[in-house]
Amino acid sequence: MRNSTSTLSMTTPEDLSEALQLLADTDKKWIPFAGGTDLMVQLESNLLDGADFLNIWGLFELQGIEESDCEVVLGALTTYSEIRSSEVIKSEFPLLYQAAGLTGAKAIQNRGTIGGNIVNASPAADTPPALLCYDAELLLSSSEGQRWVDYQDFHTGYKTHALAPGELITHIKLRRGQEKKFNFYHKVGTRNAQAISKVLFCLMVQVNNSRIEKFRLALGSMAATPILMDSLRDAFEEQEFGSDLIEKGLSILNEELSPIDDIRSTGAYRKKVTLNLFKYYMEKIYVGLGQ
Amino acid sequence: MKKRSFPTRVEGVSKLTGKSKYIDDLKFPNMLHGVSVRSSVPRGKIKGVSFKPGIDWEKFTIVRASDIPGKNVIQVILDDQPCLASSHISHPGEVVLLLAGEDREEVLKARDYVELDIEASPGIFSIEDSLAKKEVVWGSDNIFKEYTITKGDVAKGISAGSQVIEGSYSTGAQEQLYIENHGVIAHASDDGSITVWGSLQCPYYVQQALREVFSLPPEKVRVVQTETGGGFGGKEDYPSIISSHAALLSYKSKRPVKMIYSRAEDMEVTTKRHPSMSHIKMAVDKKGKITGLDFEFFLDGGAYATLSSVVLSRGTIHAAGPYNIENVRVHSKAVATNHPPFGAFRGFGAPQSIFALERHMDVVAKKLGIDPVEFRKINVLKIGDTTATGQSIAEEPGYHELFSTVDELMDFSEKSKSFAIQNKKNPIVKKGIGLACFFHGAGFTGSGESYLASIVGLEATRDGQVVVKASSTEIGQGANTIFSQVASSALGISEQSVIVARPDTSNVPNSGPTVASRTTMVVGDLLEKAGSSLVSTLRTTGFLGEVYTEREFFEASGKYIDQFGSLKSYVQYKQPPGIKWDEENYQGDAYATYAWAVYAAEVSVNTLTYETKVDDFVAIQEVGHVMHPTLAEGQIEGGVAQGVGYALSEKVVWEEGLMKNSQMTNYIMHTSADVPDIRVYFEEKNQNYGPKGAKGIGELPMDGPAPAIINAVQNALGSAPHFIPMLPEDLMEFMEASSES
Amino acid sequence: MSHKEEFTLKINGETKVFLAHPMERLLDTIRSDENLTGTKEGCGEGECGACSVLVNGKLVNSCLIPISQVASSEIETIEGVANSESLAPIQKSFLENGGAQCGFCTPGMVLAAISLLRDNPAPNLEEVKTALSGNLCRCTGYKKIFESTLICSQMEDQQ
Incomplete structure (x- = not known):
């Protein structure tokens, strides 16, 4: 039941360079418009009155997944469905592959994009924790040039981010050679499909002879932004895997996490379930290591 | 179960091809769009209403309680609910004012420029607080109704047990969540009559409600059910409210008015299961x-x-x-x-x-x-045992x-x-x-069916069809299909030759509301009787023999119609003997x-x-x-x-x-x-x-x-x-x- | 800022030109401008799937797409599924197996099933459940919809 379109504008640029030129006009209230799966919902609730939308959906420069020897680069307009049908994502980046399959349902997956998911900056978004685990980098482009930033530094607060005026996320880079690891993506949603997460738990651990070489735990719906648990990474990497370490991890999580209550869940639940999942998956890895 | 063959859903093809017309699929010429202006507070006194500048208010039809020609009430069982709140607010979302305009977007915008001045007072939101009379919000004691059923001697029964176990239980509200939101189109015509088309379960309930609001006799109020996208009880009583509102806007504007609730509005203000x-x-x-x-x-x-x-x-x-x-x-x-x-x-x-x-x-x-x-x-x-109300169970x-x-x-x-x-x-x-x-x-x-005294009719047409006339609505449960099955079987003709008339109070009798698991059992039973009676009329008059084909049936009905003008059979519910209920x-x-x-x-x-x-x-x-x-x-x-x-x-x-x-x-x-x-x-x-x-x-x-x-x-x-x-x-x-x- | 532009869409095989605000929802174009009312609005926020249509063969929620993003695209709605003589196999299967009750989710559901069967002509039950999970149905409990879809996939002349 759409309300007024009269305060809105929508401009469709021919190509990326025109898009960036337009974005450079910072007098306008530009909002890049990709698949629209978040923006159209916000429009429905009159949250975006007066917006100047920039229709980037058709920009070919931002589409497709490119593979090279050491990296995979996703155009910001890569849809969840495209992620689901990418062989390299499926085999080498299973966390992202699973996240995409758990987002909305088919019709949303056909329109929702990875770039949109990032810039919409919802703490409950499904793909960001996976991207955090993979140390993803973002290419931010403007009419002035482009720069790579670590995704971990992108979200600066609730719904705020590191994009400068006139900048657009154009690509997301993932480093290859990350496959021989323990990967666990666990979404606790309100239901099995068309669900917003209550807890997102994303764990990637690389162990060599019981020594932890790489440790990433990223969480969604636990704070104002998707978060990567730096403290756990620092405490765990280069350590021997053991049950004392699991205990230590639990106490760090217990100390650092303070999720909130909202209409979908409670802070107490979010925290408790995260701790439960941490214990469960860490023990699973421990058992898997033959300890 | 024996392998039998069953007809497919009567309106199935039209639903599957997208041809079925639900209320929001209809556009009438010259139609306005209506919206409700609602209270944001749960309880309080209405002090005033102001129309803020920034809107050309001349362009809109505005209806308040004082515009109601009849009683300011939504007739259900007690007349306690106003059609439009005029002095007090009793729940969030209660409607104070109605607006209609040419363009839906503009009316929605205008609604934001109406300011309700309400002096809020504390509300109560739990059964416990209501029983404790933390605030008295209804009548003198917050009690709508009280029942006691007694069988035997409960004190004796409790003391006869070797163990007594107590427990407390609670259940929450539940939203019906039909996929089609509430919606109606209303038209008040120059001759003073009102017609409402809408997504609803009980056309005669809506007719009754409109009669009160407009002080009109039944023949002046017509309610037509459009294809209905689910009800589950949610479209039993609420359509009386939205219909009255749309009709008031039409009455004032002299134009057809469509009112369709958004999903959020539907969820916030329409009925839910009782906690x-x-x-x-x-x-x-x-x-x-x-x-x-x-x-x-x-x-x-x-x-x-x-x-x-x-x-x-x-x-x-x-x-x-x-x-x-x-x-x-x-x-x-x-x-x-x-x-x-x-x-x-x-x-x-x-x-x-x-x-x-x-x-x-x-x-x-x-x-x-x-x-x-x-x-x-x-x-x-078991058979012969008695329930809590003392009803002896007649079947095993x-x-x-x-x-x-x-x-x-x-x-x-x-x-x-x-x-x-x-x-x-x-x-x-x-x-x-x-x-x-x-x-x-x-x-x-109890005696509810007897009180309803439902009527169902069958009418044969000259072109070889029999029409089922009942106000029972198809809301997805399959009423149309069951009715055509029952009628075809009672008449000895094919289901294809039976047409179920669209529920329209100007064309069908009151077969009661579509609620209470009664449509197949009670209304279907009347329909079966109507069918037998119609066949018996044809036999009595000699037009139809004991054994007949469909063709013979329609030849007979054609002859009957030629001779007597019409062939109809209407049956009214009569309580079977032996049923006793002490209200x-x-x-x-x-x-x-x-x-x-x-x-x-x-x-x-x-x-x-x-x-x-x-x-x-x-x-x-x-x-x-x-x-x-x-x-x-x-x-x-x-x-x-x-x-x-x-x-x-x-x-x-x-x-x-x-x-x-x-x-x-x-x-x-x-x-x-x-x-x-x-x-x-x-x-x-x-x-x-x-x-x-x-x-x-x-x-x-x-x-x-x-x-x-x-x-x-x-x-x-x-x-x-x-x-x-x-x-x-x-x-x-x-x-x-x-x-x- | 309200201005209208021309957009050309192919709807159910016919090319149509619309003068519309670029942010007009495809749903409104289909329902109001084109009067193809088989596509329904249940929530307006991409949750219920009643507005599902196919855009260039892909299942989408038409309430979430502005017309400017589908300029020159091919749109398939429920009205284009059956031909003038007969129902499509999936519609026939829904009819025979009780896949439709109140009918309001039905057009979207049928398009979701068509989209699935085009991609995966022989789905298993789990795949059906996943593919239809963006289309809410309050009447059926989904079981007869699963059956309708699976039985259709086993018919020889499925779409």
Whole structure:
């Protein structure tokens, strides 16, 4: 039941360079418009009155997944469905592959994009924790040039981010050679499909002879932004895997996490379930290591 | 079941090709769009209304209470609910003012420029606060209605038990969540008559409501049902409100007015299932026989009386369940709060009291150390036993067979024991199995059908068709198809030759509301009688022989019409002899008959996430003759899915009487990826009522799932909550509290 | 800022030109401008799937797409599924197996099933459940919809 379109504008640029030129006009209230799966919902609730939308959906420069020897680069307009049908994502980046399959349902997956998911900056978004685990980098482009930033530094607060005026996320880079690891993506949603997460738990651990070489735990719906648990990474990497370490991890999580209550869940639940999942998956890895 | 062939859904092709016209699919020339201006506070005094600058108010039709030509009331049972609030606000979302304009976007914008000045006063939002009269928000004591059912001597029965076990239970509100929101188009014509087209279940209820608002005789008010995208009770009484509003805007603007609610508006202000609270005291002797049951039952009715007294009645009558208990007292109250009024939703009070009773049965069985199925077997009703209202059961419910079938299909008794052992080995996932044993009365309660005195007609046309005339609506349940089946069978012609007239108060008689699992059983039965009578007319007059073909039938009806002008048969409901109901004392034959059922659920509880998954669900019921297996299964499967949601996910989040999660994203009904396999079985033993012996089934499937599922959780964990919905967050809290104690 | 532009869309095989605000929802174009009312609005926020249509063969929620993003695209709605003589196999299967009750989710559901069967002509039950999970149905409990879809996939002349 759409309300007024009269305060809105929508401009469709021919190509990326025109898009960036337009974005450079910072007098306008530009909002890049990709698949629209978040923006159209916000429009429905009159949250975006007066917006100047920039229709980037058709920009070919931002589409497709490119593979090279050491990296995979996703155009910001890569849809969840495209992620689901990418062989390299499926085999080498299973966390992202699973996240995409758990987002909305088919019709949303056909329109929702990875770039949109990032810039919409919802703490409950499904793909960001996976991207955090993979140390993803973002290419931010403007009419002035482009720069790579670590995704971990992108979200600066609730719904705020590191994009400068006139900048657009154009690509997301993932480093290859990350496959021989323990990967666990666990979404606790309100239901099995068309669900917003209550807890997102994303764990990637690389162990060599019981020594932890790489440790990433990223969480969604636990704070104002998707978060990567730096403290756990620092405490765990280069350590021997053991049950004392699991205990230590639990106490760090217990100390650092303070999720909130909202209409979908409670802070107490979010925290408790995260701790439960941490214990469960860490023990699973421990058992898997033959300890 | 014998292999029979069944017609496909009468309006199926038109639904499947997108040709069916629902209310928002219709555009009338010159039509305006109407919106409601609502209170944002739950309770208060209306001080004034101001129209802020920035809008050309001349362009809009504005209706206030003072514009109402008749009574400012929404007629249901008591006349306590105003059509438009004029002095007091009693719930959030109560309508004070109506606006209509050419363009929907513009009217919506204008609505934001109307400012209501309301002096807010504190509201109450719980049954406890209402009973305690923390604020008196309705009448002198907040009580809409109170019932007491007494059988035997409850004090004696309680003291006769070797153990007395008490428990308190509660259930939450539930949104019907039909996929089509409420909507109507109204037109007040120059001759003073009113027509409303809309998505609704009960055309004559709407007609009655409009007559009060406009002070018009019935012939001046016409209500037409358009294709309706689901109702489940949600479109029983609320259409009276939205229809009155649209009609008032049309009356003032002299133009057709369309009103369609958005999803959020629909969820926030239209009716939902009544929240409930129950306190049960049950005494059991050493053999497991229940000697006494004392049941206190309360419903939150919301701000106005609406249908609460009848919902309470059904909940009260079903509270003692299908058990033969000598001494029973059920005492119930429907109370007022400042929630928007609660209303009809499939089951109509019964799911609430049945949840409490069936959970209590498992709690008691556990405490006594008896198998929950054995405990029920000792106590279930058999032919000749009497219910709590003293109704002697005239048919054998056959519960023992229903229990055996559950056992065969699910290995129920084996699993209820073996899961305990299995669960010790699996610290993460706990399996459980549980069931509920229940009944559901078909048709209106007590003398209700007699009071309704429904009429159904059949009319033969010159071009070789017979038209069914009834106000019963097709809302997805298959009424059109069942009616054409019944009529074709009674007339001895094909289903293709039967047309079901669109419910339109100017063209069909009042066959009563489409509620209470009564359409097939009660209205279908009248239709069958009308058919026989029509055939008999043709035979009496010599136009038709004993044995005839369809062609001969229509030749005969053609000749009859040529000679006498028309061929019609109208039949009115008459209460069968022997049915006695004492409304004063709530004693006697509460329903003509009941459907008998046992539903069982197998669940997995994940102790990491506290999620409960239903792995298997079996629904077995004795419903008399099954008219149309595909439709009947569809009713049960759909009802069970709603029941699973009622138990595990469908939580209304309230804030000061307002639903906060009024989006489909945040009010969680199940998707196709969530529903369990639902296995449906029918017993067709008792075929004494309804057309060919078909009993009502519409509401039945709502009663069993919630207690069966939570009982399965008890089987899995050793104990389980006494409330629904039981979300993972709730189960976590429950488990943490249990492990502490 | 309210201005209208011309957009050309192919709807059910016919090329149509619309003068519309670029932010007009495809749903409104289909329902109001084109009067193809088989596509329904249930929630307006991409949650219920009643507005599902196919855009260039892909299942989408038409309430979430502005017309400017589908310029020059091919749109398939429920009205284009059956031909003038007969129902499409999936519609026939829904009819025979009780896949439709109140009918309001039905057009979207049928398009979701078509989209699935085009991509995966022989789905298993789990795949059906996943593929239809963006289309809410309150009447059926989904079982007869699964059956309708699976039975259709086993018919020889499925779409």
